[in-house]
Amino acid sequence: MRRDLTEMTALPPASQSDCGDRRANVKDHALDRAAQATLAVATSGISPASICLAWLDWALHLAVAPGKHMDLALHAIQSGPQDLVAPTVDPRFRAPVWDRWPFCAYRDAFLHVQEWWQDATTGILGVERHHEQMVSFLARQMIDPFSPSNFVLTNPVVLEAAIYSGGANFTAGARNWIDDVETFFARSRGEPARQSPYVPGRNVAVTPGKIVWRNSVCELLQYSPSTGRVAREPLFIVPSWIMKYYILDLQPHNSLIRYLVGEGYTVFAISWRNPGAEARDLTLNDYLSQGLLEALAEARARCGGEAVHAVGYCLGGTLLAIAAAALARAGRAGELRTVTLLAAQTDFTEPGELGLFIDASELAALDALMWKQGFLDGAQMAAAFQMLNARDLVWSRMMSEYLLGHRSKPNDLMAWNADTTRMPYRMHSEYLTQFFLHNDLAEGRYCVDGRPVALSDIEQPMFVVGTERDHVSPWRSVYKLHLLTHNLLTFVLTAGGHNAGIVSEPGHPGRHYRRATRVPGASYRSRHAFFEESAVQEGSWWPCWTQWLRDQSSGVVDARTIVEELGDAPGAYVLEP
Structure with a gap:
C-alpha cells in the first residue's frame, strides 16, 4: 500500500515558464539581500516603497481631478449628522449614551471626517485598484487613533463607569497596562510566556488517540474509535501549518474531531512540526510530498488500502487541492474518495484584506525579513492581522482593558490563537509569491x-465550506472553485468567521448556513445568486456534512484498533513552542 512517491515523476518536466518561474533573470546579490534585510527588520517587514508608490499614484491622479476636488469641498461643507451612516453600525458608538450632547457632536464630527477621507481616497479615475485600497487603509489607520471612544473625557461610557465605580475602572485598567508591559518586555528578553490555562493534552486536544507515524515535517494521529462499527473509508484531516491542528480538537463539547469519531469514522489528522531556522529551505512541495502524501500513504496502509475522505482546512485545504490534482494527473485519483475544503482558497485574486500586503515590493521586503531570520514568526503574523483590523483588535481592546478595566476571560479559542507557529522562509515565500501575487494554482502554472x-482534473465529489465573516479566506474567493472544476460540488456558507465558523458545533447559538450543490455539466451560478437563492438553514453545518459523508461512503466495517503506535495524542510536535 505504501507506494513509492516517485511514481508522480513519470513524465518529463515542463519548461520553467509553465511552472510560473519569474525569477530566473533576477540576480541574487548577497549585498542586496543584507541591505534589504536590514531595512525589513527596521520596518517590521513593511515596504516603504510600496506605501510611497501607492500614495504617489493617488496624489498625482487626485491633483488632476478638479471635479473630485469640488465634490470633496461640497462634502466637507454640506454633510450633516443626517447624512452619516447610522452610528449604531460602528460598534464603538452603539451604546445609547453616545446620543447625548456633547458626545453625539464628538461622534458625528469624527464620523464626518472618516467618511470624508473614505471619499477622498476612493473613486479617482486612473488610480490602480491595489494602490487605492492601500491608501484608503492607511487613511483609516491615521484617523482611528483620534476616535472620541479612545479618550476618557470624550467617551461617555468610560465616564459613566468611572462615576459608578468611583474610579475603580482606572485602577483596574492601570493593572492591566502594567501586566501587558511586563509581558512585552519578558518576551523581548526571550523569557517563556506565561502558562496558558488551556494546554494541549490536558484540557484541549484531549480526544483519545495515538501517534502512529512521524517524520521531520509532521506527525500522524489516529483517534481511538468510540463506536463498534465505522465507515469503510477513513477521514484524513490536513490542517494548516499556519495554525496548530487542535483548532479542530478543542474541548470535548466543540471538538470537530471528537464529533467525527462519535459519528462512526476512523479519523486521522496531521500535526505539523513548528519549524525553526533549521527548516529555512523547506519548500511547499516538501510539505506536499514529505507531509501530506507520506502521511496519506500511512493512513491508507493502516486501513487496508481504502480510499480516504480527505479534509483540508485553510492552507491545508489549498495543499489538499494540489494533492488531489497531482494524484489525478498521476492516475492515482482512487486514493481519495471525497475532498472537503474548509475555508480554503484555490483562486487568490480576491484574498480580502490580506491583499493589502501583497505586491512585488511588499513581498520583497517580507522575503528579506524571512531570509534574515530563516522563518516568519507567528507573532509577526499576528501583528499584521492586528493592523488589518486595528479598530477592533487594537483601539477597542485598549479602550476596554485600559479605560474600562475589563479583561477578556480566556477561552479555548483565544488560547489556541495565542499558540502561534512559524513558517519556513522558502515555503512561505513560495506560498505568497506563487499564490497571492501570481495566482499560479488557479491559472495552471x-x-x-x-x-x-490543474484543479479541473479533480473528479471526486467535493464539499466546500466558506464562512460569512472570513477575513483570511473570504467566502467569495472560496466560491471561485466553481470556475476551476466541473465535478459534483456542494458549497456551504456558514455563519461566523474563519475559525468560529468552522468550530460550529451542534447547539451553538446563532448558527445558520446556506447550501447548494453543483452537478457536473450544470451552468455556473454567481455568488450573488447563490446567496439570494439558497435558503437559510438554522443550526450547525456539521450534521449536514456528516450526512453527506455517509452518502459518499461505501458501507461500514468493524471499528479499527490502533497498532504500532509511538505514543499518546496529541503528540510531541503540538507542544513545541
Whole structure:
C-alpha cells in the first residue's frame, strides 16, 4: 500500500515558464539581500516603497481631478449628522449614551471626517485598484487613533463607569497596562510566556488517540474509535501549518474531531512540526510530498488500502487541492474518495484584506525579513492581522482593558490563537509569491515535480465550506472553485468567521448556513445568486456534512484498533513552542 512517491515523476518536466518561474533573470546579490534585510527588520517587514508608490499614484491622479476636488469641498461643507451612516453600525458608538450632547457632536464630527477621507481616497479615475485600497487603509489607520471612544473625557461610557465605580475602572485598567508591559518586555528578553490555562493534552486536544507515524515535517494521529462499527473509508484531516491542528480538537463539547469519531469514522489528522531556522529551505512541495502524501500513504496502509475522505482546512485545504490534482494527473485519483475544503482558497485574486500586503515590493521586503531570520514568526503574523483590523483588535481592546478595566476571560479559542507557529522562509515565500501575487494554482502554472497541475482534473465529489465573516479566506474567493472544476460540488456558507465558523458545533447559538450543490455539466451560478437563492438553514453545518459523508461512503466495517503506535495524542510536535 505504501507506494513509492516517485511514481508522480513519470513524465518529463515542463519548461520553467509553465511552472510560473519569474525569477530566473533576477540576480541574487548577497549585498542586496543584507541591505534589504536590514531595512525589513527596521520596518517590521513593511515596504516603504510600496506605501510611497501607492500614495504617489493617488496624489498625482487626485491633483488632476478638479471635479473630485469640488465634490470633496461640497462634502466637507454640506454633510450633516443626517447624512452619516447610522452610528449604531460602528460598534464603538452603539451604546445609547453616545446620543447625548456633547458626545453625539464628538461622534458625528469624527464620523464626518472618516467618511470624508473614505471619499477622498476612493473613486479617482486612473488610480490602480491595489494602490487605492492601500491608501484608503492607511487613511483609516491615521484617523482611528483620534476616535472620541479612545479618550476618557470624550467617551461617555468610560465616564459613566468611572462615576459608578468611583474610579475603580482606572485602577483596574492601570493593572492591566502594567501586566501587558511586563509581558512585552519578558518576551523581548526571550523569557517563556506565561502558562496558558488551556494546554494541549490536558484540557484541549484531549480526544483519545495515538501517534502512529512521524517524520521531520509532521506527525500522524489516529483517534481511538468510540463506536463498534465505522465507515469503510477513513477521514484524513490536513490542517494548516499556519495554525496548530487542535483548532479542530478543542474541548470535548466543540471538538470537530471528537464529533467525527462519535459519528462512526476512523479519523486521522496531521500535526505539523513548528519549524525553526533549521527548516529555512523547506519548500511547499516538501510539505506536499514529505507531509501530506507520506502521511496519506500511512493512513491508507493502516486501513487496508481504502480510499480516504480527505479534509483540508485553510492552507491545508489549498495543499489538499494540489494533492488531489497531482494524484489525478498521476492516475492515482482512487486514493481519495471525497475532498472537503474548509475555508480554503484555490483562486487568490480576491484574498480580502490580506491583499493589502501583497505586491512585488511588499513581498520583497517580507522575503528579506524571512531570509534574515530563516522563518516568519507567528507573532509577526499576528501583528499584521492586528493592523488589518486595528479598530477592533487594537483601539477597542485598549479602550476596554485600559479605560474600562475589563479583561477578556480566556477561552479555548483565544488560547489556541495565542499558540502561534512559524513558517519556513522558502515555503512561505513560495506560498505568497506563487499564490497571492501570481495566482499560479488557479491559472495552471503551479508545478508538482516539474509539471503543472490543474484543479479541473479533480473528479471526486467535493464539499466546500466558506464562512460569512472570513477575513483570511473570504467566502467569495472560496466560491471561485466553481470556475476551476466541473465535478459534483456542494458549497456551504456558514455563519461566523474563519475559525468560529468552522468550530460550529451542534447547539451553538446563532448558527445558520446556506447550501447548494453543483452537478457536473450544470451552468455556473454567481455568488450573488447563490446567496439570494439558497435558503437559510438554522443550526450547525456539521450534521449536514456528516450526512453527506455517509452518502459518499461505501458501507461500514468493524471499528479499527490502533497498532504500532509511538505514543499518546496529541503528540510531541503540538507542544513545541
